[in-house]
Amino acid sequence: MDALQLLKDEYGFTDDELQYAVNRAKGIIMGFAMEYRARIVLESMNFVNIRSVDLPTHDIEAERDGNKYFVEVKASKRSPTKEYSAYKLAMIARLAGTHLTLLMMPRPSLVVTEDILSEPKKILLNFFRLALNKRTDELRKFLEDERNRKIIQSYDRVILSTLHENIENLSVQ
DSSP, X not given: OOHHXXXXXXXXXXXXXXXXXXXXXXXXXXXXXXXXXXXXXXXXXXXXXXXXXXOSXXXXXXXXXXXXXXXXXXXXXXXXXXXXXXXXXXXXHTOSSEEEEEEOSSSOEEEEHHHHSOHHHHHHHHHHHHHHTTOHHHHHHHHHSHXXXXXXXXXXXXXXXXXXXXXXXXXXX
16 A cells, blocks of 8 residues: 555545645655665665764765765755855864765766865865864964965854854964
8 A cells, every 4th residue: 555545544635635745745755765865876885884864964974994974965956065055064074074975966976075165165164174173283374375364254254153162263364
């Protein structure tokens, strides 16, 4: 017995009610189906300990060759990093492992997220990694670069909210 028939029989829903519910839930259903497909793709790439998570930074956690990976599944045809906001990059920088983006369309391909970021977003991610891991000598050297400093200054609100407790130790000017 299929799920819709079960809902009809068990709860007495009409065809119209079920059609309304299915139309409203299409995005959610597609998301879960794509996540399931992504797990199968990762298994075919020799990932193990694959588990779904509901976090702002990634959808799946997995391991391969003793390394931990955080995988964001992208099923749309839009730019895969469009939704990687400065705030999301700050969260990604805190992860203890490699962040990957699994592009599901038109066919699955797995890329290191940092490799597909725009140059300003790469610089911001690197800044957050250095700052959040308190690698102050490397951070000073990083900020000596005029281009890096200008890009970082353009994200001052994100940096202030993310590093508010440590901002006195940073020099972004």
